[in-house]
Amino acid sequence: MIKVxxxxxACPIPVVKTKNAIKxxxxxxxxxxxxxxxxxxxxxxxxxxxxxxxxxxEKKSDNEYIVTMGVNADSKADxxxxxxxxxxxxxxxxxxxxxxxxxxxxxxxxxxSKTLLKGFIYALSxxxxxxxxIIFYNTGVRMxxxxxxxxxxxxxxxxxxxxxxxxxxxxxxxxxTEKLCVGEVSNMYDIVGYLLNADLVLRP
Amino acid sequence: xxxxxxxxGGCTAKLGAGILSxxxxxLPSQNFDKNLIVGFDSKDDAAVYKLSDDIAFVQTLDFFPPxxxxxxTFGQIAATNALSDVYAMGGEVKTALNIVCFPxxxxxNILGEIMRGGLEKVxxxxxxxxGGHSIDDTDVKYGLSVTGVVNPKKIYSNNTGKxxxxxxxxxxxxxGIICTAARIGECDEKTLNEAIESMTTLNKYACEVSxxxxxxxxxxxxxxxFLGHLLEMMDNDKSCVIYADKVxxxxxxKALADEFLITAGGQRNRNHVGAKVFFDNIPFAxxxxxxxxxxxxxxxxAVSADEADSLLEELKNINxxxxxxxxITEKTNVAIKVVK
Numbered sequence: 001m002i003k004v005x006x007x008x009x010a011c012p013i014p015v016v017k018t019k020n021a022i023k024x025x026x027x028x029x030x031x032x033x034x035x036x037x038x039x040x041x042x043x044x045x046x047x048x049x050x051x052x053x054x055x056x057x058e059k060k061s062d063n064e065y066i067v068t069m070g071v072n073a074d075s076k077a078d079x080x081x082x083x084x085x086x087x088x089x090x091x092x093x094x095x096x097x098x099x100x101x102x103x104x105x106x107x108x109x110x111x112x113s114k115t116l117l118k119g120f121i122y123a124l125s126x127x128x129x130x131x132x133x134i135i136f137y138n139t140g141v142r143m144x145x146x147x148x149x150x151x152x153x154x155x156x157x158x159x160x161x162x163x164x165x166x167x168x169x170x171x172x173x174x175x176x177t178e179k180l181c182v183g184e185v186s187n188m189y190d191i192v193g194y195l196l197n198a199d200l201v202l203r204p
Numbered sequence: 205x206x207x208x209x210x211x212x213g214g215c216t217a218k219l220g221a222g223i224l225s226x227x228x229x230x231l232p233s234q235n236f237d238k239n240l241i242v243g244f245d246s247k248d249d250a251a252v253y254k255l256s257d258d259i260a261f262v263q264t265l266d267f268f269p270p271x272x273x274x275x276x277t278f279g280q281i282a283a284t285n286a287l288s289d290v291y292a293m294g295g296e297v298k299t300a301l302n303i304v305c306f307p308x309x310x311x312x313n314i315l316g317e318i319m320r321g322g323l324e325k326v327x328x329x330x331x332x333x334x335g336g337h338s339i340d341d342t343d344v345k346y347g348l349s350v351t352g353v354v355n356p357k358k359i360y361s362n363n364t365g366k367x368x369x370x371x372x373x374x375x376x377x378x379x380g381i382i383c384t385a386a387r388i389g390e391c392d393e394k395t396l397n398e399a400i401e402s403m404t405t406l407n408k409y410a411c412e413v414s415x416x417x418x419x420x421x422x423x424x425x426x427x428x429x430f431l432g433h434l435l436e437m438m439d440n441d442k443s444c445v446i447y448a449d450k451v452x453x454x455x456x457x458k459a460l461a462d463e464f465l466i467t468a469g470g471q472r473n474r475n476h477v478g479a480k481v482f483f484d485n486i487p488f489a490x491x492x493x494x495x496x497x498x499x500x501x502x503x504x505x506a507v508s509a510d511e512a513d514s515l516l517e518e519l520k521n522i523n524x525x526x527x528x529x530x531x532i533t534e535k536t537n538v539a540i541k542v543v544k
Contacts, residue, residue, distance in 0.1 A: 011468040012384060019464070039468040042475070047464045050488050122537060130479055152482070152537050160479040 004033040006040065007064065014040045015047055018069065022053075028072045036063040044069070096131040097198040098124065100140040105204045118149050120204045125153040130162040131202070134183075135191055137167035139174065146179040154182045167191065241356060242293070247436045248362050249292040249423055252354065260356040264289035266426075267303040267347020271383040271499055272400060275314045279321025281403045282346045285426065285500035287329045290352035291411035292424040292503060294360035297329040297352045302336025305345035318346050329408055360422035363439035365506030369420055369532045371444060372516055374410045374524045375402050375502025377430055378457025378493050385465040395456040403500040410503050410526070413518045417511050425501035429473040431481055431494050431540055437504065438532075438539045446494075446530035446542045448486050453493050461489035461496075469497035480539040494542065506532060 002021040006014035014035045021031045035041060041057050044067050048055035054070030104113035105120055121143065124131070134157065136144050143150050144166045158164055164183025171177045171185065195201055228244070241260060242252040250264035266286035270278045283300075290297050302322060306315045326333045326348070365371075382399040385391035407424060414422070425433045430451070438444060473495040483491055502524075507515055512528055519526035 011471070012465045013388065015464045015466070016388060016390075037468070039471045042471050043464065043466060043468070046466075046471075046488075050462075050464075125479060125537070127479060128476055156479060156482055156538050159481070159483055 001030040001032060004031060007034050007036045009035070009040075011040055011043050015043055018044060018047070018067075022069070022071055025071055029070075031069045031071070033067040033069070035065050035067060038065065041065050041067055095133075095198050096200045096202065097194060098131045098134045098202045098204075099195070100134065100136050100143060100204060101138045103139040103142040117143070117204060121150040121153045121157075125156040125160075130157050130160040132161075132198075133163045133165065133194055135165045135167075135186070135194065136183075137170050137191070139170075141166045141170045141174060141176055144180055144182050145171070145176040146181060148181065151181045158182060165191065165194075241359065242361065246361070246363070247439075250289040250295075250352075252293060252295075252356070252359055254356045258355055260354050260359070261298075262290050262293045262295040262352040262354050263350075265303065265347065265349035267305075267345050268499075269343055269345050272386070272396075275317035276321040277400055277404070279318035279323075279346060280325050281321075281400070281500055282318075283322035283325035283348055284404050284406055286348035286350055287325060287331070288407045288424045288426070288500060288503075290350055291407040292360065292362070292422055293352075293354055294358055294411065294415075294419065294422065295352035295354035297326070297331035297350060297408070299334045299351045300326045300329075300331050301334055301349040302338070303345075303347045303349060304336060304338035305341035305343065306338060307342055307344070308340040314344075318344075322346065322348060325404070325406065329406055360419055362421055362423035362433075362437050365421035365437055365442060365532045366508070367442065367532055367534055368509055369506040370509050370512035370528050371434075371446070371530045371532065372505045372507060372512060372519065372526055373425070373430070373452065373502055373529045374407070374505075374519055374526045375405070375425075375498075376452040376454050376525050377425075377498060377501070378454040378460075378496060379403055379498055379501070380429075380467055380470065380496040381457045381460050381465060381493065382454060383499070384467050385460045385463075388465070390463070390465055391456070391460060395454065399454060402502075405500075405524075407503050409522050410519060410524055413522060414503075414505055414507075414515065416518070417505075417507055417515045419505050419507055421506040422503055424503050425498045427469065427497045427499075428477070429470065429495045429497055430501075430504075431542075432473050432477050434504065435477050435480055435539050437506065440539070441535055442532050443534065443536045443539055443541065444530050444532045446540060448490050448494075448542050448544055450527050451490075451494070451529045452525040452527050453490075457493055457496070458487075458489040461492040466492050467497060470495045473497065477540075482538040482541045484541065484543045486542050486544070491542075502526075504529075 004017045004021045006017050018033050045055055057067045059065050105116035106113050165186035168185045168187050239254040241254050242248045250262045252260050252262050254260040272278050323333050379399045382391055386396045423433050
């Protein structure tokens with residue numbers, strides 16, 4: 001493992017130092033980078049995504065973040081997501097998770113409740129900072145699958161960095177497994193892990 | 205001549221738009237003055253105050269830390285950038301005042317060179333340098349407060365584009381990335397010189413050409429990046445489609461973005477604007493360039509479709525790398541859709 005100190009460095013220096021350290025690894029290995037601001041963490045995360053490096057970070061204080069990048073020739077072979085890394089794999093100011101467990105918002109008139117939920121997702125897509133994750137289960141998975149009127153809004157959210165997960169068992173139960181339009185399939189084990197590690201969980 | 209001490213300079217040094225609007229929204233409101241045609245409440249490029257039916261003055265100021273090492277060049281760029289806001293309102297430059305922060309203990313010849321560069325651009329703009337204010341500071345910062353005039357009936361607001369308008373952009377994007385890379389020795393001199401030429405080109409010429417057309421809206425692209433300023437143009441009541449392949453960019457900036465030589469300002473712009481933009485299969489480097497903070501960037505004109513080709517032709521005739529980059533549509537669920 002190589003440690004890089006990029007405290008006090010303005011972008012793009014932290015990225016440049018990290019790239020040099022990865023070059024120095026000469027293959028697989030881990031680089032740990034200290035930076036003093038969240039924007040630098042986000043710029044390192046963009047590099048990790050493009051290069052397929054494993055990425056996690058820990059906030060030590062308001063001006064110290066430790067970013068860990070794993071360079072691995074076949075990092076994709078590991079299909080079982082370990083919750084402790086999954087919990088860190090996306091950045092936002094807080095780990096905010098939105099849970100949508102129904103295709104309706106509240107329990108009033110059916111059509112009206114569905115319209116409300118559509119409006120909720122649209123409003124969510126218009127916020128400056130997206131939630132870290134949006135998790136759909138039970139009839140909530142109708143929102144991420146064919147026939148949903150919220151697909152474009154969810155794509156905007158995904159584009160802005162929100163991770164979108166639909167419960168696999170739920171998709172299966174409603175016969176929607178082949179009809180997922182946005183985000184990834186997840187399972188109860190991972191979903192519980194995400195929720196336990198959230199700073200804030202919102203339900204419409 | 206010593207080189208300037210360079211931190212993240214130019215418009216990459218701007219406060220993030222998100223932070224800024226939160227502060228501005230909380231300021232107490234002021235008494236209404238009907239002659240302030242464009243002010244604080246809008247997110248336009250400069251303030252416009254009406255003096256009579258035919259004349260209004262345009263007021264703006266801009267200053268920042270150096271983004272290039274040569275002080276004379278820095279002065280030119282800072283002035284070109286500050287003067288630009290007057291042109292973005294469709295105005296003419298009249299007077300300018302220097303704004304200077306400089307460490308008194310360092311070589312004052314450097315300051316002389318910065319101000320010489322600035323003066324040159326004020327003269328080229330047809331204005332006169334009328335004074336200034338200087339502060340002893342640890343870091344160098346320079347810019348201008350500029351006053352211009354405009355006919356109140358012919359102001360270019362930034363948010364008055366119409367559905368169906370074509371969007372024309374007049375300079376290449378990527379100067380933020382290029383200056384950042386140059387600062388750490390990762391950019392070749394030819395590319396940097398091209399970027400400098402672009403940053404020292406007054407928007408005066410594009411503005412003058414545009415006067416022959418019915419410009420519905422105009423803004424200049426600076427610190428909030430192409431998409432950030434475009435979002436202000438859409439002003440929550442319109443959307444637009446941008447054709448990524450038509451947007452003029454410095455080719456080298458793409459390669460530099462692929463090496464992640466990107467700025468904090470660019471990421472702040474992404475955080476602020478990203479949720480309102482839909483990228484349809486756009487490569488990473490192009491996304492970064494569209495968020496890249498521009499110092500002394502070009503003008504975006506919204507003009508009716510039947511005038512667009514002719515305006516484009518005239519802009520090209522004065523050697524601007526202008527292009528029709530997109531069009532305004534009815535409001536959809538995303539403010540800006542970027543397609544190939």
